[in-house]
Amino acid sequence: MTASSPPNAKHGNADKSHNSAEAAGKSPSHFIRHMIEQDLGLDKHNGRVQTRFPPEPNGFLHIGHAKSICLNFGLAQQFQERARAACNLRFDDTNPAKESQEFIDAIKADIEWLGFEWNGEVRYTSSYFQHLYDFALQLIRNGKAYVCSLTPDEAREYRGTLTEPGRNSPYRERSVDENLDLFQRMQAGEFADGEHSLRAKIDMASPNINMRDPVIYRIRKLRHHQTADSWNVYPMYDYAHCISDALEHITHSLCTLEFEDHRPLYDWILLNLEPDSLRQACHALGNMGADEPYVLPQQTEFARLNINYTVMSKRKLKEMVELGLVSGWDDPRMPTLSGLRRRGYTPAAIRHFCDIIGMSRSESIVDVGMLEHSIRDDLDTNAPRAMCVLRPLKVTLTNYPDDKQEMLSLPCHPKNDMGHREIPFGKTLYIDRSDFEQVPPPGFKRLSPEREVRLRGAYVIRCDEVITDDSGEVVELRCHADLDTLGKNPEGRKVKGVIHWVPAESALAAEVRIYDRLFNNENPDDKSLGDFKNSLNPDSLQILTGCLVEPSLASAAPEASFQFEREGYFCVDRHDSRPDRLVFNRTVSLRDSWGKQNG
RNA sequence: UGGGGUGUCGCCAAGUUGGUAAGGCACAAGGUUUUGAUCCUUGCAUGCGUUGGUUCGAGUCCAGCCACCCCAGCCA
Numbered sequence: 001m002t003a004s005s006p007p008n009a010k011h012g013n014a015d016k017s018h019n020s021a022e023a024a025g026k027s028p029s030h031f032i033r034h035m036i037e038q039d040l041g042l043d044k045h046n047g048r049v050q051t052r053f054p055p056e057p058n059g060f061l062h063i064g065h066a067k068s069i070c071l072n073f074g075l076a077q078q079f080q081e082r083a084r085a086a087c088n089l090r091f092d093d094t095n096p097a098k099e100s101q102e103f104i105d106a107i108k109a110d111i112e113w114l115g116f117e118w119n120g121e122v123r124y125t126s127s128y129f130q131h132l133y134d135f136a137l138q139l140i141r142n143g144k145a146y147v148c149s150l151t152p153d154e155a156r157e158y159r160g161t162l163t164e165p166g167r168n169s170p171y172r173e174r175s176v177d178e179n180l181d182l183f184q185r186m187q188a189g190e191f192a193d194g195e196h197s198l199r200a201k202i203d204m205a206s207p208n209i210n211m212r213d214p215v216i217y218r219i220r221k222l223r224h225h226q227t228a229d230s231w232n233v234y235p236m237y238d239y240a241h242c243i244s245d246a247l248e249h250i251t252h253s254l255c256t257l258e259f260e261d262h263r264p265l266y267d268w269i270l271l272n273l274e275p276d277s278l279r280q281a282c283h284a285l286g287n288m289g290a291d292e293p294y295v296l297p298q299q300t301e302f303a304r305l306n307i308n309y310t311v312m313s314k315r316k317l318k319e320m321v322e323l324g325l326v327s328g329w330d331d332p333r334m335p336t337l338s339g340l341r342r343r344g345y346t347p348a349a350i351r352h353f354c355d356i357i358g359m360s361r362s363e364s365i366v367d368v369g370m371l372e373h374s375i376r377d378d379l380d381t382n383a384p385r386a387m388c389v390l391r392p393l394k395v396t397l398t399n400y401p402d403d404k405q406e407m408l409s410l411p412c413h414p415k416n417d418m419g420h421r422e423i424p425f426g427k428t429l430y431i432d433r434s435d436f437e438q439v440p441p442p443g444f445k446r447l448s449p450e451r452e453v454r455l456r457g458a459y460v461i462r463c464d465e466v467i468t469d470d471s472g473e474v475v476e477l478r479c480h481a482d483l484d485t486l487g488k489n490p491e492g493r494k495v496k497g498v499i500h501w502v503p504a505e506s507a508l509a510a511e512v513r514i515y516d517r518l519f520n521n522e523n524p525d526d527k528s529l530g531d532f533k534n535s536l537n538p539d540s541l542q543i544l545t546g547c548l549v550e551p552s553l554a555s556a557a558p559e560a561s562f563q564f565e566r567e568g569y570f571c572v573d574r575h576d577s578r579p580d581r582l583v584f585n586r587t588v589s590l591r592d593s594w595g596k597q598n599g
Numbered sequence: 600u601g602g603g604g605u606g607u608c609g610c611c612a613a614g615u616u617g618g619u620a621a622g623g624c625a626c627a628a629g630g631u632u633u634u635g636a637u638c639c640u641u642g643c644a645u646g647c648g649u650u651g652g653u654u655c656g657a658g659u660c661c662a663g664c665c666a667c668c669c670c671a672g673c674c675a
Contacts, residue, residue, distance in 0.1 A: 028622085028623090030612090034615095055675095056674090056675055058674090058675080092675070095675070097674090148673095151673095152673055155673075156671070156672090159671060160601095160671075161671055162670075162671060163601045163602095165601090166671090193673085194673060196673095197673050198673095199673095206602085207602040207603090208601090208602055208603075209601090209670060209671050210670075210671095212671085215672090216673095217673085218673035220673085234673095236672095236673075236674085237674070237675050238675095241675085257603095257604070257605090258668095258669055258670080258675095259669095260603060260669075260670090261602075261603055261669070262670090263603095264603095301604090303605090314675095356611080356612090356622095356624080357611060357612085357623095357624095358611060358612045358613085360605095360611090360612070360613095361604075361605070362604090362606070362611095362612090362668095363604090363605070363668055363669090364610080364611060364612090365611090366610070366611055367609090367610045367611075367624065369610080369624060369625060370611070370623080370624055373623085373625090376636090376637095381637090414632085414633095414634075414636090414637075415637075443635090454633050456633065456634070457633070458633090485633095487633090495633085496635090497635085498632095498635090499634090500634075563634085563636080565634045565636080566634050566635080566636075568636095590634075590635095590636050590637090591635095591636065591637090592635070592636085593635060593636090594635040597635090
């Protein structure tokens with residue numbers, strides 16, 4: 001049994017998050033931790049804490065899954081000192097119609113990227129199919145399951161409604177022998193999909209619909225991505241999940257709130273199997289010691305994550321991918337882990353986010369601002385600074401010698417020691433158009449005619465002349481530099497504004513992709529708005545070409561993050577950026593009290 | 600009109616056995632600053648869905664209301 005180890009993100013500047021609970025080595029506690037602590041105190045599980053993360057490989061992981069991953073893997077880490085703690089990765093692959101190997105590979109990559117390590121080998125529910133089948137046979141032998149030959153439509157009628165009890169299936173009292181024979185023939189491929197099903201014999205009058213003789217096996221003549229053509233019957237979630245947990249000797253089976261109603265069924269299945277058969281199977285699989293006490297897993301539910309201006313349903317994300325509304329599962333606007341990664345979110349920021357949102361049983365919608373705060377917090381301390389001019393405006397320094405060029409050295413970070421980078425400075429350079437106004441609004445601290453501004457890391461300049469083209473658009477600024485202001489403030493006056501710039505001769509061309517929220521509506525899931533796609537933000541992607549970045553960025557590696565000073569945090573696109581054609585994605589803007597105040 | 604849940608500041612969320620409402624985000628005001636960033640300081644619930652009750656004392660106990668969420672897949 002390999003214990004999972006502490007997060008170890010391979011990603012560049014991912015793991016140095018400061019003053020966060022994680023960095024301090026303590027994550028906030030919550031009801032699930034309290035419960036485990038209590039169980040440990042009672043020695044309920046012989047000093048073990050065994051969790052599992054059980055995704056179905058039918059799509060990519062999103063930030064909501066990150067909450068569950070951080071919970072399950074995080075718990076395993078947090079209890080490392082006090083218990084034998086570990087977290088399994090198990091693909092819950094009981095529905096071959098929707099699953100694929102592509103998703104399995106993507107999910108594994110995302111979990112590793114997030115910085116977690118699973119216990120031992122990856123597990124698959126499908127690898128328990130034989131056990132599951134044998135347990136089904138056992139239930140039949142014990143008169144606790146029967147083959148039902150109602151059609152799906154008929155079964156629905158017999159089930160009753162929320163307020164009326166269901167009726168017993170006419171097949172409910174089939175003999176054990178007939179059930180055994182039928183079920184085996186179902187697996188042998190003698191029947192078509194839907195012709196029969198195997199149901200647990202519980203109580204058709206239960207107020208909990210899940211207990212009204214739930215189907216536990218259905219016929220699906222489909223090739224499975226792991227077991228190929230071995231099976232014609234596949235187990236249902238409720239049946240497979242609890243048994244898989246039991247086989248892996250899971251202590252705490254954590255899931256989201258909507259499964260709360262299923263908990264009685266989870267328990268019923270386990271309690272109605274011969275206890276020793278479960279224990280023996282668990283032991284045979286090497287998931288428990290011979291002398292170890294065998295304890296059944298216990299399901300506990302927590303609220304799933306919702307974030308405003310975001311959709312989290314896998315179905316909807318998949319729809320956007322399939323309709324081409326986004327470039328793929330890893331489109332930087334997607335809340336998928338691969339999308340966030342491509343956007344420039346770091347594993348540490350996502351983990352920190354999962355820490356600060358808390359864990360409870362009340363359904364809530366977290367403000368995206370929390371996510372943005374997490375990444376700003378990380379990148380502020382870890383991302384080197386650089387200058388990038390998004391919309392270039394030429395500036396000529398009239399009093400600077402034509403052929404002179406001096407090398408300026410700027411620190412890569414204002415506080416942390418991250419070294420320096422060199423930027424050549426010459427007579428002509430570019431600043432951002434938004435940093436110049438012919439008629440400056442009150443409080444404007446940038447450049448305007450007759451006024452001064454500091455060029456970051458260089459001189460104070462004054463704008464003498466504005467050159468416009470025929471249409472009246474400003475095309476060039478002629479300024480002069482106060483040559484006595486390099487590294488020091490001018491005498492007798494204070495220059496408030498500081499703007500970024502890029503040297504005309506050595507700046508590098510770049511494409512910059514500015515991302516905004518994918519949805520305009522705070523709650524795209526709101527059914528009164530109609531289809532969620534109605535809330536799509538038409539301006540969620542803005543591609544800026546002709547941007548100029550300082551030459552030090554020539555060697556920027558894919559996925560490297562930078563703060564483009566006064567603009568925001570950007571990362572090198574891991575797919576599209578080339579040394580000769582740099583592409584940056586804006587991860588998030590800087591907080592901007594000026595822009596906020598001025599709309 | 601069945602069953603299961605949840606309701607503490609604009610958004611998350613702590614609130615052990617009842618003892619007089621943590622923290623984060625956001626926001627606001629100051630200070631520092633060659634990033635209108637960061638950082639620092641300060642402010643931000645006489646109130647805990649609501650109405651009653653028990654008690655010297657209730658977010659915490661009791662009762663009744665109200666609101667919202669989940670469940671009638673051979674999906675997970």
